[in-house]
Amino acid sequence: MSYVDEVYEKVVAKNPAEPEFHQAVKEVLDSLRPVIEANEEKYRREALLERLVEPDRQFKFRVPWVDDQGQVQVNTGYRVQFNNSIGPYKGGLRLHPSVNLGIIKFLGFEQIFKNSLTRLPIGGGKGGSDFDPKGKSDREVMAFCQSFMTELCKYIGADTDVPAGDIGTGAREIGYMFGQYKKIKSVYEGVLTGKGLSYGGSLARTEATGYGLLYLTQEMLKCNGHEMNGKVVAVSGSGNVAIYAAQKAQQMGAKVVTCSDSNGWVYDPEGIDVAALKEIKEVQRARLTEYKKYRPNSEYHEGRGVWTVKCDIALPCATQNELFLEDAKALVANGCIAVAEGANMPTTMDATEYLQKNGVLFAPGKAANAGGVATSALEMSQNSERLSWTFEEVDGKLQQIMVNIFHNLDDAAKRYGKEGDYVAGANIAGFEKVAEAMIAQGVC
Numbered sequence: 001m002s003y004v005d006e007v008y009e010k011v012v013a014k015n016p017a018e019p020e021f022h023q024a025v026k027e028v029l030d031s032l033r034p035v036i037e038a039n040e041e042k043y044r045r046e047a048l049l050e051r052l053v054e055p056d057r058q059f060k061f062r063v064p065w066v067d068d069q070g071q072v073q074v075n076t077g078y079r080v081q082f083n084n085s086i087g088p089y090k091g092g093l094r095l096h097p098s099v100n101l102g103i104i105k106f107l108g109f110e111q112i113f114k115n116s117l118t119r120l121p122i123g124g125g126k127g128g129s130d131f132d133p134k135g136k137s138d139r140e141v142m143a144f145c146q147s148f149m150t151e152l153c154k155y156i157g158a159d160t161d162v163p164a165g166d167i168g169t170g171a172r173e174i175g176y177m178f179g180q181y182k183k184i185k186s187v188y189e190g191v192l193t194g195k196g197l198s199y200g201g202s203l204a205r206t207e208a209t210g211y212g213l214l215y216l217t218q219e220m221l222k223c224n225g226h227e228m229n230g231k232v233v234a235v236s237g238s239g240n241v242a243i244y245a246a247q248k249a250q251q252m253g254a255k256v257v258t259c260s261d262s263n264g265w266v267y268d269p270e271g272i273d274v275a276a277l278k279e280i281k282e283v284q285r286a287r288l289t290e291y292k293k294y295r296p297n298s299e300y301h302e303g304r305g306v307w308t309v310k311c312d313i314a315l316p317c318a319t320q321n322e323l324f325l326e327d328a329k330a331l332v333a334n335g336c337i338a339v340a341e342g343a344n345m346p347t348t349m350d351a352t353e354y355l356q357k358n359g360v361l362f363a364p365g366k367a368a369n370a371g372g373v374a375t376s377a378l379e380m381s382q383n384s385e386r387l388s389w390t391f392e393e394v395d396g397k398l399q400q401i402m403v404n405i406f407h408n409l410d411d412a413a414k415r416y417g418k419e420g421d422y423v424a425g426a427n428i429a430g431f432e433k434v435a436e437a438m439i440a441q442g443v444c
Helices: 003-014 019-031 033-038 040-046 048-053 101-117 138-152 171-185 205-223 240-251 274-283 288-294 325-333 349-357 371-385 391-415 422-440
Strands: 057-066 072-083 089-095 123-129 161-164 232-236 258-260 264-267 299-302 313-316 338-340 361-363
Touching: 003 019, 003 033, 003 040, 003 048, 019 033, 019 101, 019 349, 019 422, 033 040, 033 422, 040 048, 040 422, 048 422, 057 101, 057 138, 072 089, 072 101, 072 138, 072 161, 089 101, 089 171, 089 371, 101 123, 101 371, 101 391, 101 422, 123 138, 123 161, 138 171, 161 371, 205 240, 205 313, 205 338, 205 361, 205 371, 205 391, 232 240, 240 274, 240 313, 258 288, 264 288, 274 288, 288 299, 325 349, 349 361, 361 422, 371 391, 391 422
Parallel strands: 089 123, 089 161, 232 258, 232 313, 313 338, 338 361
Antiparallel strands: 057 072, 072 123, 258 264, 264 299
16 A cells, blocks of 8 residues: 555544545645655655644634623634644634534645745644624624633744634634733734734735735636636635635636625626625625625525536635535536635535546645735734835735745646646645655654
């Protein structure tokens, strides 16, 4: 049995109830086979893969808080510090009812390679809770965030582990968490990113993941003889990533015709009204059923269906495992030329393989959505220097990072005879830097 297969079997055996983690490990290790086979004796001796798939440490803790009716509620909090061989642990905090240890581990494992791809000094980690901020008052969200940070603060720090936002964790939640950290630890440091501009946040951080997705997609298209201008784009999701991906795509001359939330989806043949979407989701915190009030000619549909719309480019920006094999078949049948992942692992493995086999350009999330964590690292730099860069400075650095990521993964794929396989290229390019650092630092 190959080294890759041995390690994957051990992962499944040790973590039997974590299918998302299994999926992430299998996808990465399968694409790394040529690198691992070329160095198998050394990697076996160093137990490199065994160390790579096992988190440095993982925390699970109780989060009690009091709701507006005076009832005590209890949620579960998590933080997985996966690998810090190239820098402090870095990764978001997801607040969503679906959160469990397996999902946090899958996200943290992916974060290792995503962060490595940026070529910035940040390691991989992830955290969150099964708390749902939807429908909660500001006071209830504050009560949860303060209780959550009371425990989390024991394990994080500006040079140790720097969490950020993720699904359910926006500027409001980060603000409450930062205030509690500062109060308990009596230090003012860049321990969280995604902060407000008045207390150490970075311009362009809000836009970064969505903008970065489009910068990489544009470069991928350009290097394959296409351009963004004039293309029809299908986007899933209606959160931070989806909103700013739609905004940047339209600035590049494309027409975005869909968005979605957990209840349903919108088709707007005239192009999604980003201002209306921001009002509904960022201000009102309402459902997409409100969109038709702003655009009477749009269509609202319950359930799934974004990927049935004819488009040139598909940008899954909602959550993991949202684009299935039947969706991939529909995209191919409708002439889609490119899929770039704005969310973490939104495309199932069989759907990814189908898209690649049918000639669709495919940019995996660990590369395509790295703009958020890249700009978080830029926020860390500004905090360390006690400086604040302009929007244009940050956006310019972000664009160059995303262009470089594409060329790094493209070059890695070519070096191992996998030209055009950007999934393999991203994993190889991310892995090589981490592996070199782990070996250089000895058994630790």
